[in-house]
Amino acid sequence: MSTYRIKSRIWIENENHVLLGQGRVHLLKAIIREGSLSKAAKAENMSYKKAWDLINSVNNAAKETVVTKTIGGKKGGGTIVTPYGKKLIEIFDTINKNCWDFLDGQLSQLDI
Protein backbone atom coordinates (compact mmCIF):
# COMPACT_ATOMS: atom_id res chain seq x y z
CA MET A 1 0.00 0.00 0.00
CA SER A 2 1.52 3.28 -1.12
CA THR A 3 1.85 6.09 1.42
CA TYR A 4 1.73 8.59 -1.45
CA ARG A 5 -1.37 10.73 -1.61
CA ILE A 6 -2.57 13.02 -4.36
CA LYS A 7 -4.01 16.34 -3.28
CA SER A 8 -5.80 18.83 -5.47
CA ARG A 9 -7.23 22.29 -5.58
CA ILE A 10 -9.90 23.13 -8.10
CA TRP A 11 -11.44 26.39 -9.13
CA ILE A 12 -14.04 27.48 -11.66
CA GLU A 13 -13.28 30.20 -14.20
CA ASN A 14 -15.52 32.02 -16.61
CA GLU A 15 -13.73 33.42 -19.65
CA ASN A 16 -10.41 33.53 -17.78
CA HIS A 17 -11.83 35.22 -14.69
CA VAL A 18 -11.83 33.23 -11.48
CA LEU A 19 -15.39 32.56 -10.38
CA LEU A 20 -15.10 30.17 -7.46
CA GLY A 21 -12.32 28.54 -5.49
CA GLN A 22 -12.18 27.07 -2.01
CA GLY A 23 -11.74 30.47 -0.32
CA ARG A 24 -14.64 32.09 -2.12
CA VAL A 25 -16.91 29.13 -1.40
CA HIS A 26 -15.96 29.38 2.25
CA LEU A 27 -16.85 33.08 2.30
CA LEU A 28 -20.18 32.46 0.56
CA LYS A 29 -21.07 29.82 3.13
CA ALA A 30 -20.22 32.28 5.89
CA ILE A 31 -22.57 34.84 4.30
CA ILE A 32 -25.37 32.26 4.24
CA ARG A 33 -24.68 31.39 7.88
CA GLU A 34 -24.19 34.94 9.17
CA GLY A 35 -26.71 36.78 7.00
CA SER A 36 -24.42 39.73 6.34
CA LEU A 37 -21.17 40.41 4.56
CA SER A 38 -19.63 42.28 7.48
CA LYS A 39 -20.36 39.43 9.92
CA ALA A 40 -19.11 36.90 7.37
CA ALA A 41 -15.88 38.87 6.88
CA LYS A 42 -15.37 38.99 10.63
CA ALA A 43 -16.02 35.26 10.97
CA GLU A 44 -13.47 34.59 8.25
CA ASN A 45 -10.91 36.94 9.81
CA MET A 46 -10.96 39.05 6.69
CA SER A 47 -11.28 42.81 6.21
CA TYR A 48 -14.66 44.01 4.96
CA LYS A 49 -12.94 45.44 1.89
CA LYS A 50 -11.26 42.14 1.06
CA ALA A 51 -14.56 40.27 1.45
CA TRP A 52 -16.38 42.85 -0.65
CA ASP A 53 -13.74 42.65 -3.39
CA LEU A 54 -14.01 38.86 -3.47
CA ILE A 55 -17.79 38.92 -3.68
CA ASN A 56 -17.69 41.59 -6.33
CA SER A 57 -15.30 39.45 -8.30
CA VAL A 58 -17.61 36.43 -7.95
CA ASN A 59 -20.61 38.44 -9.17
CA ASN A 60 -18.64 39.85 -12.10
CA ALA A 61 -17.43 36.43 -13.24
CA ALA A 62 -20.74 34.61 -12.81
CA LYS A 63 -23.42 34.40 -15.51
CA GLU A 64 -26.09 35.27 -12.97
CA THR A 65 -26.01 37.19 -9.69
CA VAL A 66 -24.55 35.16 -6.83
CA VAL A 67 -24.76 37.65 -3.97
CA THR A 68 -27.23 40.48 -3.45
CA LYS A 69 -27.87 43.09 -0.83
CA THR A 70 -31.27 43.32 0.80
CA ILE A 71 -32.16 46.82 1.90
CA GLY A 72 -34.25 47.71 4.93
CA GLY A 73 -37.00 45.46 6.25
CA LYS A 74 -37.60 44.56 9.88
CA LYS A 75 -34.12 43.20 10.44
CA GLY A 76 -32.37 45.93 8.44
CA GLY A 77 -30.30 45.29 5.34
CA GLY A 78 -28.37 42.12 4.86
CA THR A 79 -26.48 40.13 2.27
CA ILE A 80 -27.92 37.03 0.70
CA VAL A 81 -26.63 34.32 -1.57
CA THR A 82 -29.08 33.73 -4.42
CA PRO A 83 -30.46 30.29 -5.33
CA TYR A 84 -28.10 30.37 -8.33
CA GLY A 85 -25.19 31.03 -5.96
CA LYS A 86 -26.27 28.15 -3.73
CA LYS A 87 -26.41 25.89 -6.78
CA LEU A 88 -22.86 26.91 -7.71
CA ILE A 89 -21.61 26.15 -4.19
CA GLU A 90 -23.22 22.73 -4.31
CA ILE A 91 -21.69 22.03 -7.72
CA PHE A 92 -18.27 23.13 -6.53
CA ASP A 93 -18.40 20.92 -3.44
CA THR A 94 -19.63 17.92 -5.42
CA ILE A 95 -17.02 18.21 -8.16
CA ASN A 96 -14.29 18.80 -5.57
CA LYS A 97 -15.28 15.62 -3.75
CA ASN A 98 -15.54 13.68 -7.01
CA CYS A 99 -12.08 14.92 -7.99
CA TRP A 100 -10.56 13.68 -4.71
CA ASP A 101 -12.16 10.26 -5.19
CA PHE A 102 -10.97 10.15 -8.79
CA LEU A 103 -7.40 10.99 -7.77
CA ASP A 104 -7.41 8.38 -4.99
CA GLY A 105 -8.46 5.85 -7.60
CA GLN A 106 -5.71 6.93 -9.98
CA LEU A 107 -3.00 6.45 -7.40
CA SER A 108 -4.28 3.14 -6.10
CA GLN A 109 -3.69 1.60 -9.53
CA LEU A 110 0.01 2.41 -9.41
CA ASP A 111 2.93 0.57 -7.95
CA ILE A 112 5.14 3.37 -6.69
Next chain:
Amino acid sequence: MSTYRIKSRIWIENENHVLLGQGRVHLLKAIIREGSLSKAAKAENMSYKKAWDLINSVNNAAKETVVTKTIGGKKGGGTIVTPYGKKLIEIFDTINKNCWDFLDGQLSQLDI
Protein backbone atom coordinates in the same frame (compact mmCIF):
# COMPACT_ATOMS: atom_id res chain seq x y z
CA MET B 1 -22.62 25.35 -23.99
CA SER B 2 -21.27 26.65 -20.70
CA THR B 3 -18.36 29.08 -20.77
CA TYR B 4 -17.40 27.92 -17.27
CA ARG B 5 -14.18 25.94 -17.03
CA ILE B 6 -12.80 23.98 -14.13
CA LYS B 7 -9.09 24.31 -13.49
CA SER B 8 -7.03 22.25 -11.11
CA ARG B 9 -3.66 21.91 -9.53
CA ILE B 10 -2.54 18.58 -8.18
CA TRP B 11 0.41 17.59 -6.07
CA ILE B 12 1.69 14.36 -4.56
CA GLU B 13 2.46 14.13 -0.86
CA ASN B 14 4.16 11.43 1.15
CA GLU B 15 3.22 11.37 4.82
CA ASN B 16 2.27 15.06 4.73
CA HIS B 17 5.43 16.19 2.96
CA VAL B 18 5.05 17.59 -0.53
CA LEU B 19 6.78 15.32 -3.01
CA LEU B 20 5.85 16.67 -6.41
CA GLY B 21 3.85 19.57 -7.78
CA GLN B 22 3.90 21.35 -11.11
CA GLY B 23 6.91 23.53 -10.20
CA ARG B 24 9.03 20.61 -9.00
CA VAL B 25 8.18 18.56 -12.08
CA HIS B 26 9.19 21.50 -14.22
CA LEU B 27 12.53 21.75 -12.44
CA LEU B 28 13.17 18.00 -12.74
CA LYS B 29 12.51 18.18 -16.47
CA ALA B 30 14.96 21.06 -16.73
CA ILE B 31 17.60 18.93 -14.94
CA ILE B 32 17.03 16.10 -17.42
CA ARG B 33 17.33 18.56 -20.31
CA GLU B 34 20.29 20.57 -19.00
CA GLY B 35 22.23 17.80 -17.27
CA SER B 36 23.08 19.91 -14.23
CA LEU B 37 21.28 21.54 -11.36
CA SER B 38 22.97 24.91 -11.83
CA LYS B 39 22.02 25.07 -15.52
CA ALA B 40 18.51 23.92 -14.70
CA ALA B 41 18.19 26.60 -12.02
CA LYS B 42 19.37 29.25 -14.49
CA ALA B 43 16.95 28.01 -17.15
CA GLU B 44 14.11 28.22 -14.62
CA ASN B 45 15.16 31.71 -13.45
CA MET B 46 15.69 30.34 -9.96
CA SER B 47 18.60 30.72 -7.54
CA TYR B 48 20.82 27.68 -7.17
CA LYS B 49 19.92 27.56 -3.49
CA LYS B 50 16.19 27.57 -4.20
CA ALA B 51 16.62 24.78 -6.77
CA TRP B 52 18.79 22.77 -4.41
CA ASP B 53 16.26 23.15 -1.57
CA LEU B 54 13.44 21.97 -3.82
CA ILE B 55 15.37 18.94 -5.02
CA ASN B 56 16.42 18.13 -1.50
CA SER B 57 12.81 18.28 -0.44
CA VAL B 58 11.81 15.96 -3.31
CA ASN B 59 14.47 13.43 -2.36
CA ASN B 60 13.48 13.58 1.31
CA ALA B 61 9.79 13.01 0.58
CA ALA B 62 10.26 10.25 -2.00
CA LYS B 63 10.52 6.57 -1.13
CA GLU B 64 13.51 6.20 -3.45
CA THR B 65 16.13 8.66 -4.67
CA VAL B 66 14.83 10.96 -7.39
CA VAL B 67 17.90 13.09 -8.10
CA THR B 68 21.57 12.17 -7.73
CA LYS B 69 24.87 13.87 -8.34
CA THR B 70 27.40 12.23 -10.64
CA ILE B 71 30.97 13.02 -9.72
CA GLY B 72 33.83 13.41 -12.16
CA GLY B 73 34.00 11.50 -15.44
CA LYS B 74 34.94 12.96 -18.82
CA LYS B 75 32.31 15.67 -18.74
CA GLY B 76 32.79 16.53 -15.05
CA GLY B 77 30.09 16.14 -12.43
CA GLY B 78 26.44 16.56 -13.22
CA THR B 79 22.99 16.03 -11.82
CA ILE B 80 20.75 13.24 -13.01
CA VAL B 81 17.17 12.22 -12.46
CA THR B 82 16.95 8.52 -11.63
CA PRO B 83 14.68 6.07 -13.48
CA TYR B 84 12.44 6.17 -10.40
CA GLY B 85 12.31 9.97 -10.68
CA LYS B 86 11.43 9.73 -14.36
CA LYS B 87 8.66 7.29 -13.53
CA LEU B 88 7.26 9.73 -10.96
CA ILE B 89 7.30 12.57 -13.51
CA GLU B 90 5.44 10.41 -16.00
CA ILE B 91 2.88 9.43 -13.39
CA PHE B 92 2.39 13.04 -12.35
CA ASP B 93 1.85 14.21 -15.93
CA THR B 94 -0.53 11.36 -16.69
CA ILE B 95 -2.66 11.84 -13.60
CA ASN B 96 -2.69 15.60 -14.13
CA LYS B 97 -3.97 15.16 -17.68
CA ASN B 98 -6.51 12.55 -16.54
CA CYS B 99 -7.70 14.96 -13.86
CA TRP B 100 -8.27 17.74 -16.39
CA ASP B 101 -10.23 15.40 -18.63
CA PHE B 102 -12.25 14.19 -15.65
CA LEU B 103 -13.10 17.74 -14.61
CA ASP B 104 -14.10 18.75 -18.15
CA GLY B 105 -16.44 15.78 -18.13
CA GLN B 106 -17.91 16.76 -14.76
CA LEU B 107 -18.77 20.26 -15.92
CA SER B 108 -20.19 19.22 -19.27
CA GLN B 109 -22.94 17.30 -17.49
CA LEU B 110 -24.18 20.42 -15.76
CA ASP B 111 -26.60 23.07 -16.81
CA ILE B 112 -25.14 26.22 -15.28
